[in-house]
Amino acid sequence: HTVDGAFITAGIFAMGVLAFYLIKRRYVEMAKTGFKFAATFTVIATIAQVIIGDLHGYEVAHQQPLKLAMVEGKFETEKCASLDLFGIIDQENKQSRMLLKIPCLLSFLSYHDFNAEVKGIxxxxxxxxxxxxxxxxxxxxxxxxxxxxxxxxxxxxxxxxxxxxxxxxxxxxxxxEDLPSIPLVFTTFHLMVYLGFYFVLIALLAWWFAKKGTLEKHKGFLWLLVLSIPLPYMANLLGWMSAEVGRQPWIVFGMLLTRDGVSFVPASQVALSIAVFTTIYTIFFIVFLYLIFKTIGKGPNITTAKEESVPPVNPNPAFTTNFSKSEEVK
Ligand code: HEM
CATH class of the missing domain: 1.10.287 (Helix Hairpins)
Structure with a gap:
């Protein structure tokens, strides 16, 4: 699931950059060809993720039922348990107000039986x-x-x-009282799943437009792809948070409580390590952004005769930058 999350990140990143080239009318032929590969790859990776995610849910239901109950905000045991799409959880009063429920779907996803009992917290x-x-x-x-x-x-x-x-x-x-923040587990998990379905949708649309050769006509959609670049990074973090926070109060389910696994390290040392990690990773992140933007700005190292002769579809000065002019000549 995590490896496929990385594939999705790569696919959506590639589609976003290629969409940017198409919007800016740069490397148009390369972008169109690359898009077909990227879209096909992303369609496969995103659909696979929903299937793998479902298998993971099944596994969590059997191995860590308390995590499942928290992820779904279920305080009471339910037969034919509903899958609740949106809601608010009141941890203190052990109540969850769900706005949209799909009857029996949680029982089916967790135990492959619409009538199965899903135990509450x-x-x-x-x-x-x-x-x-x-x-x-x-x-x-x-x-x-x-x-x-x-x-x-x-x-x-x-x-x-x-x-x-x-x-x-x-x-x-x-x-x-030993449980972690249930709203946090619920929200991070649900956002990951919504993003998973959103990725399937944009990958299918991208694949369809690329196949029809109509990508350039959908400027709004191309911008949506560019703006979607950060989302798979967020989905990975959300999934990780829901898995790790949802595991609490155990480090190893039913064997080792997190509070028993804490090493006797002074708080000052922990603070120092966090500060060092934060600094190093912030530097890495800035270098990463610099290199990525530089590489995208430079474009691929290819210039074909065909590439140079591509006229703009809709000669609009708003889509021509000084930067793109000089790059195209190159
Ligand atoms: C629609 C679909 C999805 C479903 C049903 C789903 C399901 C799950 C489940 C049940 C877990 C918890 C596993 C555990 O606690 O052991 C999980 C964790 C995770 N998910 Fe998803 N997921 C979906 C989409 C995504 C997407 C789109 C990404 C990233 C692009 C993603 C990335 C992750 C990551 C990184 C984890 C943490 C894995 C770990 O640390 O063990 N998921 N997912």
């Missing part, structure tokens, strides 16, 4: 507390068994079971 926390108690009750039983064990193999087996029981009794003992 409250019931899951109850389940985890019960699990924690069961493991806690198991500890004295296993300790006694360990004392009676005869062979080294038997002892080792019981020791492993004991270790697991201790870890899980502690890790599953969570409370509602």
């Amino acid at each position: 409250d019931e899951l926390i109850n389940d985890y507390q019960n699990k924690s108690k069961e493991y806690a009750n198991l500890i004295p039983v296993l300790e006694q068994k360990l004392q009676q064990a005869q062979t080294p193999e038997e002892k080792q087996k019981i020791k492993d079971q004991l270790a697991e029981a201790k870890v899980k009794a502690h890790a599953f003992n969570i409370k509602y």
